[in-house]
Amino acid sequence: DIVMTQSPDSLAVSLGERATINCKSSQSVLYSYNSKNYLAWYQKKPGQPPKLLIYWASTRESGVPDRFSGSGSGTDFTLTISSLQAEDVAVYYCQQYSTIPRTFGQGTKLEIK
Amino acid sequence: EVHLVETGGGLVQPGGSLRLSCAASGFTVSNYYMSWVRQAPGKGLEWVSVMYSGGSTYYADSVKGRFTISRDISKNTLYFQMNSLRAEDTAVYYCARGRTLDGGDYFDYWGQGTLVTVSS
Numbered sequence: 001d002i003v004m005t006q007s008p009d010s011l012a013v014s015l016g017e018r019a020t021i022n023c024k025s026s027q028s029v030l031y032s033y034n035s036k037n038y039l040a041w042y043q044k045k046p047g048q049p050p051k052l053l054i055y056w057a058s059t060r061e062s063g064v065p066d067r068f069s070g071s072g073s074g075t076d077f078t079l080t081i082s083s084l085q086a087e088d089v090a091v092y093y094c095q096q097y098s099t100i101p102r103t104f105g106q107g108t109k110l111e112i113k
Numbered sequence: 114e115v116h117l118v119e120t121g122g123g124l125v126q127p128g129g130s131l132r133l134s135c136a137a138s139g140f141t142v143s144n145y146y147m148s149w150v151r152q153a154p155g156k157g158l159e160w161v162s163v164m165y166s167g168g169s170t171y172y173a174d175s176v177k178g179r180f181t182i183s184r185d186i187s188k189n190t191l192y193f194q195m196n197s198l199r200a201e202d203t204a205v206y207y208c209a210r211g212r213t214l215d216g217g218d219y220f221d222y223w224g225q226g227t228l229v230t231v232s233s
Contacts, residue, residue, distance in 0.1 A: 040219035042158075049207055049223035050150075050158060056217065093158055097211075097218040100171045102148070102160035 002026050002096050006105035012113040019081040021108045023094035028074045031098065038098035041070055041079045044091045044107070053092075054079065086112065115139035115222045117208050122227030129198050129231070135191040135208030135224055142184050146211035146218045147191045149182060151204035152226075159204075162193065166213060176202075198231045205229075 003026040013019040029038045037057035042050040052061045054070035057077055067082045081088055089112060094105040121133040135147070148163040162172045162182045170182050181194040191208050205228050209220035 034216070036216075038217065040217075042220075044158070049226055050209075050220070051223075052219060052221050055212070055219040055221075061221070091157075095158075095160075095219070100163070101173050102163070102218070104158045104160065107157040 001101055002029065002099055002103050004094055004096055004103050004105040006092075006094060006108045008108060009106065010109040010111065012111045013081075013084045014113045015086065016083050017113075019084050019088070019110055021079045021092050021094075021110070023072075023077040023079070023105050025075045025077075025096055029096045029098040030074045037073055037077070038096055039070075039072070039077050040095045040097060041068075042093045042095065043088075044093060045089075050093065081110075084110075084112070115210070117210065117222055117224035119206065119208055119224040119227040122206065122229045124230045124232065125198055126233050127199060127231055130194070130196045131198065131229060133193040133195065133206055133208075133227060133229070135193075137189050137191065137210075140210070142189050142191055143186050144213075146213045147182075147184065148209045148211060148218075148220065149191075149193050150207045150209050150220070150223075151202075151229075152207070153201070153204040156204075161206075163211070163218070164191065195229070198229075200231050203229060203231050 039057040041054040058070045091107045116138045149161045179197045205226040207226045210222040211218035212221040
């Protein structure tokens with residue numbers, strides 16, 4: 001199984017500042033035949049289902065604000081929120097979809113400083 | 114518009130059974146990879162099972178042999194039969210659609226979830 005490890009476990013950032021969440025996979029999720037990284041990011045708020053933010057490691061889902069961006073390749077990935085807004089308070093998860101079982105990171109709790 | 118609605122959760126004793134349903138609208142379940150993902154209280158997200166469009170099924174080791182994913186094409190509904198339930202199966206269970214059409218299986222639509230509580 002591919003183990004997804006996020007860092008940090010929690011993060012407090014001031015409004016308007018940058019937030020950066022890291023995700024590391026225990027093996028590469030990059031498929032050479034199509035040069036795609038099978039990595040997604042989700043936002044989870046209490047009482048709501050997860051919301052897809054980023055797929056293919058760096059493609060923003062339709063309707064997601066452009067302050068959210070994803071980067072990285074192979075085994076190391078980053079979710080960046082360029083200017084934190086109050087509504088961004090949530091838990092963020094990375095997930096690999098290259099192999100079965102699909103696996104999520106443990107989550108990073110993002111709060112306002 | 115795509116909608117997923119889960120039903121069937123509730124309180125069950127250890128060793129008991131439940132069947133969850135996920136009614137889909139706005140798309141055809143059999144054309145997509147459909148998964149069940151759960152979140153135990155205070156814990157993170159855990160993928161549990163997937164049914165591919167072709168009918169193949171896969172399970173997390175934690176539920177293999179106890180849970181069964183299936184679908185009814187005529188009802189456009191995904192099911193999750195859960196047997197031999199344990200306390201550690203207590204969680205909110207979400208059905209989720211994989212955006213299969215571009216070759217991926219990231220989850221673009223989720224239901225609101227249904228709570229399963231296993232307790233005596």
